[in-house]
Amino acid sequence: MSVPTLQYAYFPGCVAQGACRELYMSTQEITQALGIKLIELKKAACCGSGTFKEDSQLLEDTVNARNIALAEQLNLPLLTHCSTCQGVIGHVDERLKDAKDNDPDYFDQINNLLSEQHCSPYQGSTEVKHLLWALVGDFGLEALSLQVKRKLSGLKCAAFYGCYLLRAQQSLPFDDPIHPSSMENVFLALDATPIYYSGRTQCCGWPLASYATPQSFAMAGGRIQDAIAAGADCLVTPCPLCHLNLDSRQPEVEKSIDTKLGLPVLHLPQLVGLALGIEPQKLGLEKHVVSTKPILEKLGLT
Structure with missing residues (x-):
């Protein structure tokens, strides 16, 4: 059985680069061992861990639309090893894909805010997936x-x-x-x-x-x-x-x-x-x- 060649835009999140550095280390080790290529999104921002929306849903959606757009620029799925990041960014992706078809004014508002900050627009053209999903569904x-x-x-x-x-x-x-x-x-x-x-x-x-x-x-x-x-x-x-x-x-x-x-x-x-x-x-x-x-x-x- 041939081993698939996989590539992802890698969103490590905050905790894995701080209090749980061993998560960052072990993810690097196993992806290298499995031949999975990660391109780290160095310019990505914190997903907010679900707290941004307590002040503003627009804030959570805009910040994470930008994160997803960074992966879209690479034409790759966004991969994270943090289930909190997966939940937040994945839900934003679902919400904005729906808005693209059913609430174009809100969709345009997000992209106008990104444009004001000289960021690439969110297109809804990729996927957000946890390392677990990548292992189970992509690698197999x-x-x-x-x-x-x-x-x-x-x-x-x-x-x-x-x-x-x-x-x-x-x-x-x-x-x-x-x-x-x-x-x-x-x-x-x-x-x-x-x-x-x-x-x-x-x-x-x-x-x-x-x-x-x-x-x-x-x-x-x-x-x-x-x-x-x-x-x-x-x-x-x-x-x-x-x-x-x-x-x-x-x-x-x-x-x-x-x-x-x-x-x-x-x-x-x-x-x-x-x-x-x-x-x-x-x-x-x-x-x-x-x-x-x-x-x-x-x-x-x-």
Whole structure:
């Protein structure tokens, strides 16, 4: 089976270039290993993480129309590895494609604002897709399984999808928003064991963290406890904001709920990278707050 050659306009987002640098590192590693070419959109702006629209829908749409237009200039799909970015930019893309046909005045207003800033117009000519969708739908699970150099046999992985990836857009490619399976299908392609638990499609609590911290930590703790009770060796998430609440804040969560947890939380490309035979250090696995050593020990990598 031939391996497809894929190319994307890469939108890394803010968190992967700051608090979750290991996500940026691991995405670079696995795309190189799979022969996927990324052209990073260096001039792209923050998507707003859903906060711009609280002040102005026009602001969110204009900022992200510009982001999408940068990909359109390259005649490439826009790829992100952040489910929040996917949800925000993907929903803007859906809304503006609809406006192009059904609300031309609003569509023109967006492009007039872009023109005033000497930006290329939004055309609605490309797609916005998460790395997960690219792996499942473009590269393909069979092709991915053929690239596995280190089978993850015996590793029990619990998916944590996050809110934006499943529920932000009207149309969800390659999956079902209520009963998703794409993450678990990736696990199977890597020879890992999927773990199903009640919190896999629920909110991690991140949106509440700044103003309702105890409630946020209770939500995160509940999700982690559910996964542990189901037998998971680790959580795997396609969202760096979920990763911050579930990994970086796990010690605070433990104090808040008065329960020891200690469950490692991996970014999706880190798990893929392990199966591709990439060294753990290149995937940034030492950068986590909750030690990933138990995972590496289970795979015979320590």
